[in-house]
Amino acid sequence: MDDIGAKARAAAAELAFASASARKAALEAAADAVAASEARIMAANAEDLAYGREKGLSPAMMDRLLLDGARIAAIVNGLRAVAAQKDPVGEVIAEWDMPSGLHIRRVRTPLGVIGVIYESRPNVTADAGALCLKSGNAVILRGGSESFHSSRAIHGCLVQGLRSAGLPEAAIQLVPTRDRAAVTQMLRAVGTIDVIVPRGGKGLVGLVQTEARVPVFAHLEGICHVYVDKAADPEKARRVVLNAKTRRTGICGAAECLLVHRDVAETLGQQIVDDLIAAGVEVRAEGLRGSSAANSDDFGREFLDMIIAARVVDDVDAAIAHIRHYGSSHTEAILTEDDATAERFFARLDSAILMRNASTQFADGGEFGMGAEIGIATGKMHARGPVGAEQLTSFKYLVEGQGTVRS
Amino acid sequence: MDDIGAKARAAAAELAFASASARKAALEAAADAVAASEARIMAANAEDLAYGREKGLSPAMMDRLLLDGARIAAIVNGLRAVAAQKDPVGEVIAEWDMPSGLHIRRVRTPLGVIGVIYESRPNVTADAGALCLKSGNAVILRGGSESFHSSRAIHGCLVQGLRSAGLPEAAIQLVPTRDRAAVTQMLRAVGTIDVIVPRGGKGLVGLVQTEARVPVFAHLEGICHVYVDKAADPEKARRVVLNAKTRRTGICGAAECLLVHRDVAETLGQQIVDDLIAAGVEVRAEGLRGSSAANSDDFGREFLDMIIAARVVDDVDAAIAHIRHYGSSHTEAILTEDDATAERFFARLDSAILMRNASTQFADGGEFGMGAEIGIATGKMHARGPVGAEQLTSFKYLVEGQGTVRS
Structure with a gap:
């Protein structure tokens, strides 16, 4: 996890000033790669389904896990839709002048490194990866263990997209293990991960409450x-x-x-x-x-x-x-x-x-008219309700004077 | 601390729908009370100064601790200025219609219970208490131990203001102890305190990093x-x-x-x-x-x-x-x-x-034209740069239909 974290931070530093067009091109190329890799993704999914049957997953969970032609097409369309969205990074949110002569701009910036912990829905690998990249963030994805092979196949397509756009491959990383300890490590990765987006039910709620040291945008139960x-x-x-x-x-x-x-x-x-x-x-x-x-x-x-x-x-x-x-x-x-x-x-x-x-x-x-989202945040800090690319950003103030001093 | 926390939560639930005019009246009455209590506050400050001299505080720290007529007048003016500011709670931040027929409003809400941990500057007791109340939050204040008596005297005036406006007195509480353990308890009060605002130097930085379980708006060193x-x-x-x-x-x-x-x-x-x-x-x-x-x-x-x-x-x-x-x-x-x-x-x-x-x-x-602030946030989550009343809020979505269902 230390190695993944270090790579993510380095990628985030590059992404912070990568061009909007490069990020867009990466998402479009990733969409093409998913479309071209349908057979390989389906084969990976078959492995997951076999594992799920063996593990005795419920019909509802097996359905979440399943990928078919229509669902893969939906992933491709989702990636294209995020690529086509307005780029949030660098947007001037507000701009004003002060009597002192200062001109102040409030400008949108990426958050840095986002960790996403999610259940066994392979499509989240693409959705979360795409939204984090759109908002200029590096992301560490940790999907449910049952969707391990499907997520890995989809992740491979995202990396192809990054590579073809000349962006660091570590901008979107997938934790390469089914080991549950990785979740705890992510929740405690202060200084490496800037915010964790946990999507899941009761088990994850409890783990987040006791283990999280990193700020969390909770996407937990919907009661x-x-x-x-x-x-x-x-x-x-x-x-x-x-x-x-x-x-x-x-x-x-x-x-x-x-x-x-x-x-x-x-x-x-x-x-x-x-x-x-x-x-x-x-x-x-x-x-x-x-x-x-x-x-x-x-x-x-x-x-x-x-x-x-x-x-x-x-x-x-x-x-x-x-x-x-x-x-x-x-x-x-x-x-x-x-x-x-x-x-x-x-x-x-x-x-x-x-x-x-x-x-x-x-x-x-x-x-809500916000485009793709990573989930519905149930916390009150920073993000709340549907979390799209915009809510995955922060901001900074850019202030210009003419040798202006404070009296 | 458990008792303080429970009282704060109860106060926050009431404050969430207390009227803007009541909160304003409380701040104005608090300003009057500080003005009327100058002698009592100065006497309390004299106790702190004596303690500080005994402890061998540096001239810079003694200066921060000191209250005089001008500084008390500044506190009074600060309270009046916050009272006069636009009320952020309930503000409609955005409003739009969707093709489904839904009308959506994004409305500003208080965060809940805020914990403020600060150094020995007695005026912060008034500033932080006022901004939290303005934004509809309950607050637990924990000032530096050297300013204990001054802070207590100023806090008494804030409570007078709350009482005269018919608001719960526990809306602004001061931790009644110099015990340093209270800081750690606040940093770990998940479920009681919604966010901690730490203002201080290196010692507090370290404590926050190792101990905080509650989300933090860091106002730490300014290097x-x-x-x-x-x-x-x-x-x-x-x-x-x-x-x-x-x-x-x-x-x-x-x-x-x-x-x-x-x-x-x-x-x-x-x-x-x-x-x-x-x-x-x-x-x-x-x-x-x-x-x-x-x-x-x-x-x-x-x-x-x-x-x-x-x-x-x-x-x-x-x-x-x-x-x-x-x-x-x-x-x-x-x-x-x-x-x-x-x-x-x-x-x-x-x-x-x-x-x-x-x-x-x-x-x-x-x-920056934002009015009073609780400090400069150096983190990237939720609040950043000068933190005024507005940044001490969250939001919720209010959605109205006409028996509207999703197809």
Whole structure:
């Protein structure tokens, strides 16, 4: 890891003033390389799938791991889309003059070296690598051990892109081991890694909390809540809850818990529960007739599956209290036609994303108009919500005078 | 510390939706209380001064510790100025519509609980407390042990302000002990303190690096460099270097190291060294005729005194290499009339503030037009350069639809 870290720092120093066009060319060449390497990537993926079957991975995890023609095409398009985005490095964010005669510019700069720790989704290798390069950062990638071969094959294409653009190959490195100790080493690499982006569930949350010495942009669990208020529009509420839970269950913006105002529990609330059950969702309910009774550990749980917890609450304040206690500061939605209630929900909760009369599945950089993203940050430092290239930068002040001194 | 932390969290939850006018009123009342308590604060300060004399503090440290009528008036004015500033909380930073029908707002929010660890400057108690309150945060203050009584007296006035505005008194807490263990406890208070602002020198740098588990906005040493290029305008260079070193030696923006291009070392360089010596500065020089020869440990040192290190370098790249090695990423200045050289200095260095033909003493929130500041952040995460109320905030996304679902 020391060697990887030293190479990353050297690459970051070069990248800090590499041209935007070189970084763009590297991403385009990487896209071409992925397209040309489909067969090799599929073969690597077959090895991972065999390993996954042997390890007895769940169908959901096997699906995340799987690459096919369409998914590889999506990786190619993703790389091209990032290449085409506006370059953030060197952008003048603000510019002004002072009475002293100083002219001040605030200019966007790379962060330095970013470490990305992620689960076994091979496409993240390309997405994270591309966004870090776009923002002028060197990156050390550490993917889930089940996607080891697929990630390595994709990483090889990224390196081809760097090479063809004359950029240091160490700008995008993949930790070449399945050893879990590498994760701890990354979390403690003060002075080498400037920030860690951890993407994952409960296991990684715990590890980050105890081990991290490096600053972290947490992209951890998405325990998203939907609260159906007594003033909800029934049609909107039924549509939104169904979409929030079932459109895709494996993404971090999927709803994991339904809260219903007591006054509409028997009517609209039960209707929504019935809708969910009819759609094949297992509803673990308290105060509503679900598929089964909720256990206490069903609240605050990220199912990432066709399962939802449901509970009746007294009012919006009880919903807020529940979310504060069980939520993960990712995304929460309220269904209500009452402006004051919506305002209270917006003011008193502090999740990265709060929604009114809209599906939590919109928690996505593309749906926010930000282009590709590395994930949804649930922390409050530096990055928050969808993290695209721009949020992977810092800034510096450039100040010009004419021999100006301070009196 | 656990009790202080729990009270701070509770206060932060209330502050997050306290009105701007209440926070403003609290700051105005605190200013009134400081003005009315001048005698009591001076008496407390006398205790600290006696303790400092007994401990054998340096004249520079005794001066930092000292409060008099003018300094107390400055504290009062500082509190009023922060009260009068635009309120950052709830500000809509950006707002846009998406084709999906979603309306998205990015809104400024408090960070939560801020811990400020600072040296024995009693005025920081007021400045830091005021800025944290202005930005809707609860704060735990831990000042230097030598200013214990002065800080306590000023803190009492802040609490009076909070009380009179009906805000929780625990919004601004002062650690009621001189025990150094409290600093370590703060640095490790994950889940209680959201961010630590450490302001101090080498001792605190080391402690933060080994002990911090909480995110940190480092306000550490200011090892500021001034590089006199071969294309420098002699008049501007002489004026700026003299100002950068001597205007005030005890602030973090004071120059601590002079670098001179080889081609002008004998002429302009020696002239500047002679100017400095004539002004009473001790110049520890290498390749120039200074007051004494520089030792290797004079480079990378924050003197905060009438002392400067000086060295001849081959060219701008050698100056950049020196600064990368010895600097603290605070503020560096170049004196040159050559645009390409200035551009290279600006592009290849990554200090928070880079200046051309201007004195490093301008590294100050007021001189940047930002109003009061808690210090100059030398890190790259979240806050950088002068940190005012705005940089003590985060943001959240508020998203509104009309029963909008994702396809």
